[in-house]
Amino acid sequence: MLNIKRYWEDLSVMQINREAARAHYIPYGDKEGASSGKRGYSPYYQLLNGIWKFRYYSSIADVPADFYEAHTDAEQWDDLIVPSCWQMQGYDQRHYTNLNYPFNVDPPFVPTDNPAGTYVREFNIADEWEAKEKYIVFEGVNSCFYLWVNGEFVGYSQGSRVPAEFNISSQLRPGKNRMAVLVLKWCDGSYLEDQDAWRYTGIFRDVYLLARDTVHMKDVFNRQAFDEGFARAVLTTEIETTGSTTVAGELEDADGHVIASAQAVIDGKGALTFEVQQPKLWNAEQPYLYRLYLMSGEEVLKFPVGFRQIKVADGQFLVNGQSIKLKGVNRHDSHPELGQTIPVKHMIQDLVLMKQHNVNTIRTAHYPNDSRFMELCDEYGFYVIDEADLETHGMGIAGPDWNQQSVHRLSANPEWREAYLDRIVRVVERDKNHPCVVMWSLGNESGYGVNHIAMAEWTRERDRSIPIHYEGAAPINEGLTDTACLDVESRMYTSVPDIVAYATDDKNTKPLFMCEYSHAMGQGPGDLREYWDAFYNHPKLIGGCVWEWSDHGILQHAEDGKPYYAYGGDFGDSPNDKHFCIDGLVSSDRKPHTGLLELKYVMAPVVVKAIDLQTGILELENRYDFVDLSHLDIYWKVESSAQIMQQGRLSAPNIAPHHSDKVTIPYQLNQADTEVNLLTLSFKLKQETKWADSGYELAFAQFELPVEQTAPKKAVFRPKHPLHAAEQGQLLQVEGFDFRYVFNLASGMLQSIERNGVVMLSAPAQYKIWRAPIDNDAQIKEKWQDAGYDRAVMKTYHTHWNQETDGSIHMESSFSMGAVGKFVLLHGEAVWKIAATGEIAIKTDIKVAEDHPFLPRFGLQLILPQGMEQIEYEGLGPDESYIDKRQYVRQGRFHTTVNDMFENYVMPQENGSRYGTKWAIAANHQGMGLRFAATEPFSFNASHFMPEDLTAAMHTYELKARKETIVHLDYKMSGAGSNSCGPELLPEYQLNDQAFAFELTIRPIFSEDEE
Known part of the structure; x- marks a missing residue:
């Protein structure tokens, strides 16, 4: 067995021989290389990404004692690309959990069988580096690791998503060298990394070497100050060195003109000062960046300088003195094939999509992102809530007393103080020079206690220019009132009425930031407009971040080769939170969901x-x-x-x-x-x-526009021809000039439509109240099913018909709907009228039984035969829309197909409906079909799936499209909301009418009948 100290379960050890945290930079050999921003242009940078030798062990006890020494069994090692998450490379268990820790909760201890990965890499050192100090930087390793170079132990580090840097000068030799890394899946730090995500392990971010002058700049902190009115900016660059050296600095504007310079001999600590008259200020809309070059010895460092001032004052959040709204999203590192290993192009794809959809803020949920992501946020213009790698969510459900003790246990325990501090120190030191950072976050969902207060106090002492955020101190945690260390009030999923109540209460002096709101899971969110109306109406409400940016599905292929996205439980992982990781505004492959379109136009x-x-x-x-x-x-x-x-x-x-x-x-x-x-x-x-x-x-x-209609629409010519109606058993046959209808007198429903022999209805019409539950129905779904909504059937009490003096046919029926073993849900009276033109007019009066949850929908379902694929409608389009999710669609006349109306959500659910439809046509390629219209705009849906099909399926690949076209003509459908995690669906978006009437018409048409 490997003979190493068990640092991974020692609370007193976060690192051995790791360099102190510092600002992120790459040393370059000249100003030209530094200006490029490309790391590979530096002669002092050597990337170690690539193929490493790798072996996976299900327990650290199985790791050979001499693995880090010279070995002769290379053929027994696998090739593994670094960086990567080893679960995405075929090793270990893929595991998604939101709340639960994936091991027994016994802090600081983790399972004895702690999986381990051993990495070995040989590399050369350039001769030009011989006189340099040499460092190794691991940008991200989950969860902890031991490092050896040429068989000699170098050090240890934990804390997964921040850099770990070691001086390895004494271990290196000229020419070829050998590095060995032991990565453990779990350590005591894993108790602080219980984020809602797939649990990945390995060297998942870049690894590189840096060569430094013997005396060099170690750390840089650019501090800013402004005259009143921002007429003058003063940049004070605090520099820490490893000895006495001359440091020269040049500040350039975006066009490359040197506008200020300074020079000083610095021995240990010192500063350079730069003054700028009438500075161009940085903000998310105009991300103007100056460039600061610092030169010492053979090295050049470059830092972006965005002059901006962040303040909280008068209950508002101010950037450069302007009260702003944070139009944000929460973003996890997530790639459908690479896990948490994120290529730069993928980062840019995210940022471009966000800018295109009017997003200006990113909360790095729930850990620091790659340093290059921060550079991109500076450049593209985003406000970043930079969050420490800290979440202890599982503590809250490990015990029976969420609010009073369990959730706060680690945060209130002084033994964990240094572990907490390590989390904030490393992110603040790394990112302190990024203009994009507008708040430091102390982590996420970790209760609240003295350790958070210590984090905040250290942060304020180090950087007073940036406000501090932490939602876990919200009033829901009773008895914890010492929140003076926090600059904003932060909440999650608070309802609109409650945030308005906060904003209008004079006792509340801090601005309110919704760090999570409007849960974008599946076919949602549907409550965005109400939130943004409140944000804009109340200065104290400074905006928020939708949960969340992207689905976290893992790309897989079914047996037939059909691709799909897997979620919790699909790999046998337990415990798991199923598809709760499929909760983004974009799909795993970054296709915008309609929820993102809604967000775009709500925040326009x-x-x-x-x-x-x-x-x-x-x-x-x-x-x-x-x-x-x-x-x-x-x-x-x-x-x-x-x-x-x-x-x-x-x-x-x-x-x-x-x-x-x-x-x-x-x-x-x-x-x-x-x-x-x-x-x-x-x-x-x-x-x-x-x-x-x-x-x-x-x-x-x-x-x-206010235009008076001067001419009625010309009616389609129809020959005057009497209707003939006759009963044949339980069926009523109605024949007109070129059409034939059949009604079932036992059920009181239309059974068949034909025109010129073309069959246009392939099953009897039905009233429907069930929709395939959307993810945001999670809290109401069980109530619906308990009431029997998912299995409700009609009971027809009586039906009679007659032919009126004008020749039209009338059929009236009385019915109810209910489920086996349940009281009746509603009673209805229906009147069907057939005119000589062939038009069917239906009026339905409904009375809903009391003491039932609101209905998912109410409307008429028609099943049309194969080939009825062409759809035309007037109303809101071109995308799906719902009563509370329709700011992104517009009025018009739209042509589409049944297939194109389908929105392919990872968890199949209600989708593709069109709210506010005035009329719609479903027809075959020759234009033969049915036209639907109503006295009031209605919700229209055409699909190749029944609601029951969507309800039963757990993945898209399980869906089998029907040949028929299933049409829903709904009086109303309840809204989408965000109640999978957010507040209840607002009452005005619930179908809670106790009594209502629904009138619509159906007419068989051929293309020449229409406009």
Whole structure:
């Protein structure tokens, strides 16, 4: 057995021989190389990524005693690429858990059979490095590791997502060298890393060598100060050196012009000062970066300098004196094939998508991200809540007393103080020079106690310029009132009424930050607009971060080769939290869900109000914090009957941030001869940016113009032909000029529709109240099922029919719906009227039984035969929409297909419905089909899956599309909300009507019948 000290269960040891935490930088050989920002341009940087020799052991007890020494059994070692998570390379158990620790809770102890991975790598050292000090940097290793070089023990480190640096000068020799690393899956630090994520292990971030001058700059801290009004900025660069050396500094603007310089001899500690008159300030909308070059000996260091001031004052969050809103998302490191090993291109893909969808803030949930990610946030312009690698969530459910003791146990235990401090020290020291950082976060969901207070006090002493955040100190943790060390009040999933109550209570002096809100799991979220209305209406509400950015599915392939994304339990992992990791605004492969589109337009930078639509006068509100609207063009069009009648483009007026002004759209109001004119405005970028092409839309608005309809729509010609109706047993046969309908008198429902021999209904119509539960139905789903909503069937009490004097056929029925063993859920009266034209008019009156949960939906389900694939509708589109999730869709006439209406969520659920539909057509390729319309806009859905199909399936690959087209015509469907983790669905979005009437029409059509 390997003879090493058990540091992994020793609370007094976080590291052995690890260098003190410092600011992130790479030393370069000249200014030109440093300016490139490319690490490979440095002669003092040597990347050790690549193939390493690797062996996995299910227990550290099985690791050979001499593995780190010279070996002759290389053929028994595997090749493993570094960086990587070894679970994604075929080793160990893939495991997803949210709350539970994946081992017995006995801090600081971890299982005796602690899985281990041994890594070996041979490498050469350049001759030019001989006189240099040489360091090895591990950017991220989960969870702890021991290091040997050339058979000599170097050191130990734990803390998974921050760098560990060692001076290995004395262990290295010229030419070829051998490095060995022992990585353990668990250590006492694992109790502080219980984040909601797949549990990955290994050397998962970059490994590299640095060569340094014998006397060199060790650490740099750029501190800023401003005159009133930001007329002058003073940059004080505090420098720590390993000895006496001359340090010269040059501050360049973004165009490469040196605007300030300084020089000093620094011995241990010293500073350089740079003054800038009328500095260009950094913010997320205008991420202007100066470049600071520090030169000492043969080395050049480069740091981005974004002059900005972050303050909390008067209950508001101020950037450069401006009260702003944090339009944020929570982002885990997540890649569908690499796990937590994130390529730079993947980081950029995330940031580009965020910018395109009006996101300006990222909370690094729940640990520091790769240092290059921080550099990209500086460059692209994001506010970052930089979170320490700290979460003890599992403590709260390991015992019976969540609020009073268990969840706080480690945070309140002084024995863990140094472990907590280590977590904040290393992230603050690494990231202290990044302008993107606007808050330090003490971690996530770890209760609250003296150790958090110690973290905050150290942070404030080290860096008073950045506010401190920690949600775990929220009032839900009763009895813990010492929160003076925190600068903002932070909450999770608090309801809109409750945050408004906070904002309007004068006793609350801190700004409120929703570090998590609006849970974006599956077909959601659906409560974004209400939150943002509150944020904008109350200065004390400074915004928040949606949970979360991306699904965490792992790409897999079914037996038939069909790809799908796996989640908790799919690999036999236990305990697991199933698909709770599939909760993002984008899919695992970064395809935006409709929830992200909703977020984009809810947080849009331009809001439009109609002042006088008769003359085209509108008011534009600029919701940017720092830029005017002159970088946008306004594209406008007026449509009638889906035809563009007028259109144009004009430059957006130069409206200052947080201000409004009027604009006139130069259309001429014409009288439409068929339908209401529709004005659409689209706000698009004038010029290309780093994250979008010119012409990219950031906001839109629509208005119905005040046009009086002067001419009714011309009716389709139908021959005058009497209707014939006759009973045949339980069936009522109704025949017209070119159509034939069949009603089932026992059920009181339409059974068949034919026109010119074309069958247009392949099963009897049914009333439906069940929808395939969406993820955000998690809290109500059980109540629905207990009430029998998922198995409700009709009971028809009586049916009678007659032919009216005008020749139309009337059929009336009385029915109820309920489930076996349950009281009746609702009673209904239905009247079906068939006109000589072939149009079927249906009126349904419903009374819902009391003391039942709100209904998922109510409407008519029709099953159309194979081939009814073409869909046309007027209403909101082109994407799915729901009563509380429709800010991103717009009015229009849309053509699509049944397949294209399907939204492919990892966990199959209700999807693809269109709220606010005026009429819809489902037809075959020849235009033969059914037209649906209602007196009031309705919810329309066409799919190849029954709700029961979606309910039963656990993965998309389990779905088997039906040949038929299943149409739902809903009076109403309950909203999406975010109640998988967030607050209850707002009452106004629940189908809780106790009595209602629903009227609609169905007409068989051929293409020549329509407009």
